[in-house]
Structures are given as structure tokens and as C-alpha cells.
Amino acid sequence: MTAHDLVFVIVGLVTAVSAILVVTSRHLMHAALYLALTLTGIGGVFLVLGAGFIALVQVVVYVGAVAVLFLFGLMLTRAPIGREALDSQNRGLGLAVAGALFVLLAALIIPAFGGESTAEVTGPTIEAIGIAIFADWVLPFEVLSMLLLAALIGAILLARREAGESGTEAEVTRIEMGEALADEPDRHEAVGTSAPAGELGAGGGR
Amino acid sequence: MDQPLWVPIFQTLVVFVYFLLVTAVLIWAERRVVARMQHRVGPNRVGPFGALQTLVDGAKMFFKEDPTPGMVNNPVYTIAPLVGVIAGFLSIAVIPLGFDVTLFGETFPLVVADLNVGVLWILAMGSIHVYSVFLAGWSSNSPYPLLGGIRSSAQMVSYEIAQGLAVASVVVYAGSLRISDIIAGQQTSTLIEGMPGWYAIPLFPAFLVFVIGMVAEAGRPPFDLAEAEGELVGGFHTEYSGMRFGMFMLAEFMNVVTMSAIVVTLFLGGPNGPTFGLPDAIAWVLPILWFSLKMIGFIFFFILLRGALPRYRYDRLMSLGWKVLIPIALVWVLVTAGFVLLAEEGIATTVRLVLAGAAGLLVLALLVTAGPARLAGASDRPKRAPIPTPAPDRAPASRHVERDREEVAP
Secondary structure, three states: OOHHHHHHHHHHHHHHHHHHHHHHOOOHHHHHHHHHHHHHHHHHHHHHOOOHHHHHHHHHHHHHHHHHHHHHHHHHOOOOOOOOOOOOOOHHHHHHHHHHHHHHHHHHHHHHHOOOOOOOOOOOOHHHHHHHHHHHOHHHHHHHHHHHHHHHHHHHHHHHHHHHHOOOHHHHHHHHHOOOOOOOHHHHHHHHOOHHHHHHHHHHHO | OOOOOHHHHHHHHHHHHHHHHHHHHHHHHHHHHHHHHOOOOOOOOOOHHHOOHHHHHHHHHHHOOOOOOOOOOOOHHHHHHHHHHHHHHHHHHHOOOOOEEEEOOEEEEOOOOOOOOHHHHHHHHHHHHHHHHHHHHHHOOOHHHHHHHHHHHHHHHHHHHHHHHHHHHHHHHHOOOOHHHHHHHOOOOOOOOOOOOOOOOOOHHHHHHHHHHHHHHOOOOOOOHHHOHHHHOOHHHOOOOHHHHHHHHHHHHHHHHHHHHHHHHHHOOOOOOOOOOOOHHHHOHHHHHHHHHHHHHHHHHHHHHHHHOOOOOHHHHHHHHHHHHHHHHHHHHHHHHHHHHHHHHOOOHHHHHHHHHHHHHHHHHHHHHHHHHHHOOHHHOOOOOOOOOOOHHHHHHHHHHHHHHHHHOO
């Protein structure tokens, strides 16, 4: 076992353990933080495998943006944050699905790549990745962008409706009508910007 | 890889000690300069001109009692300041202080690691730094830190986009993510003979966006909304004391130094500069000198900003980031990409220059016309028509609105 293998094992173990902790943690915030750690660990696995570009993109996109948005979502919505709030009562089912998925993937991957020798890997160059994405796979890429855009718009809609059902009536009414009182520049400006930022702005301006 | 072991250790130590020293000097210089701007004396007791004040303050921080409030969420509370300092330290690993140095028969560059994705490394560390602030705010389990933490991480995430786009135009123009390639690309100008080819000139809008973004990213005045002491006590670090508070301060000042180093590296040629035909034995000092001078210039800019400008309002900060900086940076990425494509097609330099100049004027016009109007906020706009009568099923809400309007009317 070389030092390289050792590092790979350590990074892999950290990733796997924190991935398990994501689903077993009873504290929603801690689960989100373990998710961030898992995503960082996956970046580390890419790094050990010699794909530095993908590793850093993983960190920038997933750890720096996606996980941060998760945390934002937890704080800005009224998601239950607490110790007992996080149990969907589906442990048996979840375990069965996860186990079946693991067996399926292992049954596919081990016969497919099990016997291959582990040669020194030189990852594709950044140019090659760029050309592959924006020339050969441009259609799936664009479709994926549209999907993300749709998800974004859907999320905004959901968030607004949720706010409408909760207590803060005055603000919500303005948001839903896309209007604000002209004499309240703070709030109006805030509504004009993005949703989370807007709520913050209103909070800060008061 | 056949270097002796001391070379990487030496590289790492030199870079980190250099940046730590600059940080220590910055803290002292900031207090002196701001004091001078405010007609005060500033720290002048410890050492010549009070220069050792930072050292003494650091020692004080170490020996202060460091209580952990009962309501905090450990271990997140303990980890948060460490994340900030570590991310700050790691992001300088890819920035070269100078070119190759020959010591004891070994030639090596003055950089910890010249990654082939160095630019991404800087951005990745910046996004990890957000966690420090955010986790500190959340784990303190107290209102002001929470507000400060959310504010500042929203601010950092927003300005990261603008900064990332500004960096993207540098990457497109240089054609590489490796920092040493970017510096080499700024050695000589391709447009004007005999001039340094600093990217700040062809990519001026991106440079501008980056400079504004870096002030926000470092959480410095006038964008220090995270610790607006008038509103949020101390923001995200309200509950911290002792050395853990000290680590937040260290991370903040480190950030100023790191951001200055990054902007110098990406836009102002890094260690490039004239060598005056000196022999190699002495000439290796000059790049370090140029780098330090440029960086100190930016650090001074940070200090002057703090002394000169009042704090920005939060909603305006956000609209500046999202409605002005991101569009400009985005447009300039496209312009840069078009410019590079034209160059690859072999179009004459003058035509390219004219086209780029036209694009620049367009952006400038956008900035001049749209920028102030958008930034000025609703108070400068024509008053809106009164809110139309809400639908009947919203009756309770409408009463609320009516009452609100009556309140503001006089």
C-alpha cells in the first residue's frame, strides 16, 4: 500500500462516515454541515485521483454554493430546526433502498472495472473538458440549464406561497402584488432584489 | 521532484511568514493612518512609532480568558474561527512572491504550489471562508450574531459571483488557469509595444468589478455590514472573546492582504517589473520588491477607504452587487471572449482595438445611465401609484396594508 493509497483510504473514509452522518444525524443543521463535509470529501477523492480541476469545481459549486444555499434555506424558512424535528419514521425503508442501491452499484461496477490495473492517471486537460461540454454535449448541457432555471423559478414561487400562509401579512401582500408603498424605499428596494437578500434587506433597513 | 526536502519547506515558510508579517504591519499601519485621518495620534507607545503594538495585542489576546457562552452549539462554535483562518492561509498558497530564486545550488520559485488550476483554488478557498462567518453566526445561538452571519454570508456569496465573473475574463484572456501563466501573459503588452501588459488595462471593467468585489468579500468598510457595530453589536463574532475573537480579526486582516495580493497577481502583473539590467545575483530581489510595492498600494487603498467612507446600506449593497457589478462583469466576459476569438481568427489589431473600445464605451454608457438610477433606490424614483384594492379573499391583509398607509401618510 503506497502513501497515495493511504491518503485515498483516509479521504474516502471521511467522506463515507460523514455521508452516513448526514442521514443519521438528528439535528437538521448538523446534517447540512455533514453534507458540506461529504461534498468536500468527494472533492478530495477527485484530487487524489488526479483530477484537480473537477475537484476544485466540486468545492466551488457544491460546497461554496449548493451547501451554503441549503444552510440559507434552513435559516430563512421556518424549517424545523431542533433535535427532535428530524425523523421521517422511514428508517427501515430508507435502509433497504440504500442497501439495494449499494448492492446494485457494486454488482455493476466491480465486474466492469474490477480487474483493470491501476495505471498512473493523468486527468483530461481543462481544454478537453471544455470542448467536451460545449461542443459534444452542448444539448444536454443546455437542457440541464433550463431544468435548473425551472427549479429556481419553482422554488421562488413555493417560497412566496409559504410566506403567504404564515404570519407577516403586510409584507407578503406587497410581494405578491409586486408593489410596495412608494414612501418605504427600504422595503421596496428589498423586494426588487432576490428573495433571500430582499428579506434580509428589509430586516436590516428597519 | 528531485529537490531536497528543505526546498518545499523553505518555500512554504517564506511565503507564510511574509504574508503574516505584512498582516501584522497592516494592522499597525491601519490604526496609525486612520488615526491620522481622524486627527488622533494612534498607538505610539510600544516600539518605534508604536510598531510593536500588534505583537503586544496578540499576546494579550492569547492570555485573555476565553469563556464559552452556555447557549452556543459546540463544536461548531469552536471550529468556525479556525475555518476562517485556515481558508485565509490556504488561499495564498498559489500566489507567487517573485520569480525563480537560486539558493545553495537549488533553483525554485517563491510560491507554495503552482497548481494548474490556481485561479479556481483561490475561488474555492473564498467560498470556504463563507462558512466561517456563517457558522459563527449560527452556532452562537443569539440574535445579533445570527443576523450578522446571514447578512455577511449573503453578501459574500453575492459578490463571489461578480468576482468569479471578473476572474473569468482574466482566465479567458490569458487562456490558462495557472497563476504563473497569467503572470507571464502580463509580461509585455500585445497591443502597445514596450508597455507592461497588465490585464487591468484591457480588462478594465473586470478590474473595477474585482476591486469593488474584493472590498465586499473581505468584509471591509464601507461594506462591513456583517459587523455593523451600530446595528448588530459586533455581528457574527459578538459572542466570541479571547484568542477565538483574535482569530476572526486575523482572518479579516489576512483577507485584506490576500485580496490585495490576488488583485495584483491577476490584474497588475504580479512580480513583473523592470530589472534595470542588473546582474542575476541581485535581480531576483526586484520582483519581490515590485510585488510588495503593488500590494502595499492596494492595502493602503483599503485603509483609506475605511477612513473615508461611511457604511453602505444593506439593500443598496445587494443591488450594487446584483444589478450593476454582475451585469458588467458578465458583459465583459463576453467581450473578452469575442476579442480572443477575433485574435485567433487573425483579424488585425486595430480592428480588434476599435471593437473592444466600442464595447467598452457601451459598458461605460450603461454604467453611467443605468447605474446611478438603479443604485439610488426607490426614494429617487417617481412615486408609484397607490396599491390597487386587493382581492376580497385577502381581506385581513388588505386591512393591514391600509393601516400601514395611514401611518406613513402624514
